[in-house]
Amino acid sequence: MSLINTAPEMALTTKIDDFLNWTRKSSVWYMMFGLACCAIEMMHTGGPRADLDRFGAAPRATPRVSDLIIVSGTLTLKMALRTKVLYDQMPDPKYVISMGSCANCGGLFQLAYSVCDGVDKVIPVDVYVPGCPPRPEALTEGLIKLQEKIQQERWLVRKPTVAANA
Amino acid sequence: MYFQFANVLVFFLLAFVLCGLMLGLGLLLRPSNPHPGKLTTYECGEPPSGNAWINFNIRFYLIALVFVIFEVEIAFIVPVATVFRDWIARGQGAFALAEIALFVAILAVGLVYVWVKGDLEWLKRLPQSRGEPAAEPLRRDAA
Amino acid sequence: MAASDPAAVHAALRSHFGDAVGDLAGTRPDNTATTVAASAIVDVCRFLKTETGLAFDCLSNLSGVDYPKRNVIEVVYHLYSYRYRHLFVLKVDVPRDNPVVPSVAGVWCAAEWQEREVFDLLGVTFEGHPDLRRILMPEDWPGHPLRKDFVEPEEYHGISTSRESLLKT
Numbered sequence: 147m148s149l150i151n152t153a154p155e156m157a158l159t160t161k162i163d164d165f166l167n168w169t170r171k172s173s174v175w176y177m178m179f180g181l182a183c184c185a186i187e188m189m190h191t192g193g194p195r196a197d198l199d200r201f202g203a204a205p206r207a208t209p210r211v212s213d214l215i216i217v218s219g220t221l222t223l224k225m226a227l228r229t230k231v232l233y234d235q236m237p238d239p240k241y242v243i244s245m246g247s248c249a250n251c252g253g254l255f256q257l258a259y260s261v262c263d264g265v266d267k268v269i270p271v272d273v274y275v276p277g278c279p280p281r282p283e284a285l286t287e288g289l290i291k292l293q294e295k296i297q298q299e300r301w302l303v304r305k306p307t308v309a310a311n312a
Numbered sequence: 313m314y315f316q317f318a319n320v321l322v323f324f325l326l327a328f329v330l331c332g333l334m335l336g337l338g339l340l341l342r343p344s345n346p347h348p349g350k351l352t353t354y355e356c357g358e359p360p361s362g363n364a365w366i367n368f369n370i371r372f373y374l375i376a377l378v379f380v381i382f383e384v385e386i387a388f389i390v391p392v393a394t395v396f397r398d399w400i401a402r403g404q405g406a407f408a409l410a411e412i413a414l415f416v417a418i419l420a421v422g423l424v425y426v427w428v429k430g431d432l433e434w435l436k437r438l439p440q441s442r443g444e445p446a447a448e449p450l451r452r453d454a455a
Numbered sequence: 456m457a458a459s460d461p462a463a464v465h466a467a468l469r470s471h472f473g474d475a476v477g478d479l480a481g482t483r484p485d486n487t488a489t490t491v492a493a494s495a496i497v498d499v500c501r502f503l504k505t506e507t508g509l510a511f512d513c514l515s516n517l518s519g520v521d522y523p524k525r526n527v528i529e530v531v532y533h534l535y536s537y538r539y540r541h542l543f544v545l546k547v548d549v550p551r552d553n554p555v556v557p558s559v560a561g562v563w564c565a566a567e568w569q570e571r572e573v574f575d576l577l578g579v580t581f582e583g584h585p586d587l588r589r590i591l592m593p594e595d596w597p598g599h600p601l602r603k604d605f606v607e608p609e610e611y612h613g614i615s616t617s618r619e620s621l622l623k624t
Contacts, residue, residue: 147340150343223593229357231352231357252618259605262616264618
């Protein structure tokens with residue numbers, strides 16, 4: 147019943163794709179997954195000065211209604227299992243922003259026994275935002291990069307077939 | 313006059329069409345990837361434990377019931393208030409007042425009953441135990 | 456209300472418990488401590504809490520130290536009195552291969568979670584503890600991390616615990 151990836155690549159369908167991607171990128175509802183200090187910066191990014199809501203990004207508490215999960219803070223091994231469960235419970239299409247050094251690669255606590263070195267060990271990440279913690283402007287740039295990524299997606303248009311190696 | 317109903321019909325149709333359009337577009341344009349992990353019950357990442365259905369305290373029901381009764385009472389008093397001046401002009405003001413006062417008094421008796429019985433208490437207490445239990449069962453009067 | 460210095464507290468302990476209480480070690484006020492035998496620790500703590508001149512009503516800290524060279528694990532109790540404003544430190548040495556200490560959770564409620572932490576990270580079993588289970592590490596974590604001979608497991612539930620640095624050439 148779904149029309150996704152069914153249409154040939156024509157001017158009309160690509161324009162419709164642009165329109166659909168514009169609507170999707172302009173209302174990315176993120177699930178606040180604040181684990182440590184980066185959570186404070188994420189809260190500030192959602193605050194009045196560096197406003198994430200002007201991009202249409204509203205904070206949600208549950209994975210069921212969110213498009214994006216911003217993993218901000220140190221991921222312990224104990225939490226990594228739950229992160230996987232929560233990521234699985236998000237509906238498609240879903241994206242992940244890994245915010246801060248700890249979520250990118252374990253950061254300062256990489257050698258610790260209880261820390262999971264990077265959230266990409268459990269879930270696939272779309273955008274890595276470096277920093278310890280990243281400034282609100284940096285997280286905003288991460289969201290803009292994600293919006294650029296969403297804009298490039300093919301929604302109605304068929305995905306290109308992989309060209310055979312010569 | 314019947315043409316006015318066409319307005320209502322158009323609104324109905326528009327409502328159905330719009331809802332159908334939005335839901336239908338969603339059906340056509342959304343991905344569908346059900347897999348077991350996605351369909352689990354949400355409990356903040358933990359494996360779900362316990363029943364999803366819990367018992368609610370009965371005080372909510374009691375307050376709602378009392379509210380409905382007195383809300384209907386207000387709904388009956390308001391029309392009386394609107395025509396009260398006309399009744400006074402006709403010289404029957406005292407009669408109307410007595411009638412509505414009797415109505416309110418009957419319902420006030422109900423309010424006093426509910427109050428004394430403790431149904432308006434938000435924090436309910438267990439009944440006080442009366443010292444040591446009786447050696448023999450309490451006497452019951454024959455039916 | 457006069458604050459007692461550690462020597463006075465130690466003298467009171469010695470007069471009451473005799474040999475179960477070791478000598479007062481350390482020179483500065485912040486490192487004077489008394490070693491207590493593990494079997495007497497609950498009575499000593501109760502005495503320190505309820506005695507009128509001492510009144511140590513606050514267990515500021517309960518932690519453990521692993522000394523592999525002496526082959527002991529030391530459980531350290533930092534006590535504070537809000538009434539008289541004096542401090543005292545108790546230490547209990549237990550052998551490393553079977554560390555068992557009676558629990559003081561009955562004397563101070565704060566000891567409950569702190570003893571759970573010592574159990575979790577060092578493996579010391581506290582007898583008489585109402586709810587002795589891991590508090591920081593996951594329930595199925597192998598080993599006790601703060602021991603000096605702890606080896607980090609290679610992976611946990613399929614997540615590997617090491618990360619290759621991208622800077623290596």
